Amino acid sequence: MNIKTVSQCTLEEVLRAWNKGFEGYIVPIDMTAEMFLQRLIGEGLSVEHSIVAFDDHEPIGIVMNGFRHMGGKKIAWNGGTGISPTYRGKGVSRLLMEETLAIYERENVEIATLEAIKENSVAIALYERYGYVITDHLQFLSGEYEAKVEHTSAIRTEIIRPEQLPHVQFYQEDVPWQCSWHSIKQGEARVFYNEANDVLGYMLYKTVWGKQGELERVILYQLEVLEEYKVDLLAHFLASVTAQKVNITAVNFRASNPATSYLVANGLKVTTEQVQMKSKSNHSCQPNENPVY
Known part of the structure; x- marks a missing residue:
């Protein structure tokens, strides 16, 4: 068994490692080459620091990693760890985790982060043994929503580029x-x-438009009201995009966010729950126990 970086592999090998690695997963994430490349670029994943495990010439496992500087610290994100079904329970996860943590150490990472499906107790236990702790509970929401507001004249809306958000007063960078x-x-x-x-x-979002120019969906990534007791303002925020009935998807909203409760109370349903996990840079590359995964 040997490990290569994604940059040392063909796209076909990487894609096979990914799709086999998540075969039978709780949430299907099978990808085409185009989808994989869009995610690689869009989420800032590193081909030099992401790894694929091989058994001879067969790709059997993968970890995708990305790095950013936030709040003056270097942050690493595990953007997906997958093991081919026939190799699960044979120590491949342990091998990939130890190599990943060694990469983080060489890159002087201060905080390592990841998300795991709430029901995936095996993966969560693995990460915990390598120093990760659950720091938040996240939810995906989806459903039809209609903003019901009488007027918005007292609220001024400024449309900006996402890159400008960090310069907005009270912007929360730790998401x-x-x-x-x-x-x-x-x-x-x-x-x-x-x-x-x-x-x-403020809010950060994408809009999806239909063939006839109609607004099909709003995808929310951040929706924040600065004073929790003013959740009624959220209707005004959303109405600034459209006052018509629209499908909304909310991605990885914190369960504790007042906007999450507001959206659920107004028609959206929880479709998936995840835990956010973090590990500080002083973790050891040796597990707390000796499990075999």
Whole structure:
């Protein structure tokens, strides 16, 4: 068994490692070459620091890694760990984790992050043995929504580029990797102000349009109101995009976010739950126990 970086592999090998690695997974994530490359670029994943495990010439496991600087710290993200079904339970996960943590150490990573499906207890236990702890609970939401507001004249809306969000007062930088402005550069952002020009909140999102030019879906990555008791403002925020009934998908919203409760109370359903996990740079590359995965 040997390990190569993604940059040392063919696209066919990497794609096979990914699709076999997530075969039978709780949430299907089978990818075409185009989908994989779009994700690689869009989410800032590194081909030099992502790895594929081989048994002879057969790709049997994969870990995709990305790096960013946020809040003055170097952050690493495990963007997917998959093992081919016939090799699960044979120590491949352990091998990949140890190589991944060694990469993080060489790259002077200060905080390592990842997300895992809430029901995937085997994966969560593996990460915990390598120093990760659960820091948040995340939810995917989906459903039909209609903003019901009487007027929005007291709220000023400023449309900006996602790249400008970090310069907005009160912007929360510590969000799941896929919800950061870095991953949504093709999206849109809005900041909301009151009559005194104080920031009320902001949103980061994408719009999906149909063939006839109709708005089909709004994909929310961040929706924040700065004062929790003012959740009624969220209707005004969403109405600034459309006041018509529309399908909304919310990606990796924190369960504790008032916007999550608001959306559920107004027709959206929880479709998937994840845990966010983090590990500080002082973790050891040796597991706390000696499991075989």
